[in-house]
Amino acid sequence: MNLHRLDLVSLSLFSLVVRAGSISRGAELANLAVGAASKRISDLEAAVGAELFDRHSRGVTLTPAGMALQRHAQRILSDIDQLAADLSDHARGVVGVVRLWANTSAITQFLPGDLARFVGQHPGIRIELHEGDSSDVVLAVLDGRADLGIFAERTPALGLQTLAWRRDRLVLVVPAGHPLAGRRQLAFAEAAGFDFVSLSEGTSLAQRLALETQGLGLALRIRIHVRSFDAMCQMVAAGLGVAVLPDAAARPMLRALDLRSVELTDPWVERELLLGARDLAALPRPARTLLDHLTGARADGRTLR
Known part of the structure; x- marks a missing residue:
């Protein structure tokens, strides 16, 4: 042979x-x-x-x-x-490629503006962005398919170094005319008995809702699973249930779909998104340049988790 x-x-x-x-x-x-x-x-x-x-x-x-x-x-x-x-x-003059994986929350709320500014400042670096569930993002970084990952804080990430990146806040979204539509704020337990529209089961948001509902001794009543925040809002507007999603993701949809956003008072609705890599100090130069842009400071001066 x-x-x-x-x-x-x-x-x-x-x-x-x-x-x-x-x-x-x-x-x-x-x-x-x-x-x-x-x-x-x-x-x-x-x-x-x-x-x-x-x-x-x-x-x-x-x-x-x-x-x-x-x-x-x-x-x-x-x-x-x-x-x-x-x-x-x-x-064509491209000097580097960065493979970035991120969850839906990061892509929907924060990355469009951040990456647009980065590309404007570094036209020679190409970003390959892939959307995935937080657990898939971690696996992609661990097995070398991604240079950097952005995922929710509760995601198991043994083997990665991480940095705190952004925070968001979850709210309850209901259709106009819903019994909870007139409330300014409430505890999640008051909404747990209604039908819910949720992201797919593997997402960090769906897992967090299931865990918190179990903590109340209840079972979350999922009417339908969808794959995006936009689809969640469309289903809520159609009367198929209520939904918990990030405030910044829901806000643009409220007026267009005649929805109401209700503040949740539970402490777990404050979430942190993490940036992760196998070795932050050993990142290739293009990935390190993107990391510095996203954090606004050099990673070696920050506390690693």
Whole structure:
């Protein structure tokens, strides 16, 4: 077996044949003559020392060896695509890329303005922003898919260094005409008996509501799960329940949807968002530049959690 004989053209052809289910169709997709494509597949099989396809009258199917190669080929070709994108960035004057993952609260309330200012000040740094649940954000940073993550304070984050970033406050949002619509403030226990509209179960907000409701000896009555604050407000306006969400996220929707915001008096409605990395002091320069921008101070002068 001589894997050093593998080449990217043959790997790409192999993936196209897998996708098409036939060597002739794969050759067409790769703009190769069928004879040349068959020769490349044969050379590839010789290089790995095993047949990659079972040939039959209707096309080809993968052998176990072919399945193993396909898993690795997908990753290799994806890495090559990413390399091409990175080199293209450098050709266009981009000097760095920061992979930032953040939860919905951060993206909805704070990041648009912060990132717009950053890009204006650092046009050579490209931000790859990915939205995810807080737990997914932590995992992305831990396994190296993200340079920086922004997540809720109660999220388990063992293995990360964190900095306090922003605070927000949760409020109860109800439709006009709801029995609680005329209240200026109330304790969450007074609303817990109503139907709720919630974010998906994996989000830090949904988990916090479930935990606090359990602490009251009650079960949260979820009518519907949605994936955004806008959708939560739309469902509340439609009369499907009440919702707890950040004040800054709800405020733009109140007048447009004829909703009411009621202050919650419970201490847990004050939340903190954290910035996290595996090693804040060892961040690549572009990520460190973004961290400094987001915190407004150098991280090495701050208390790590």
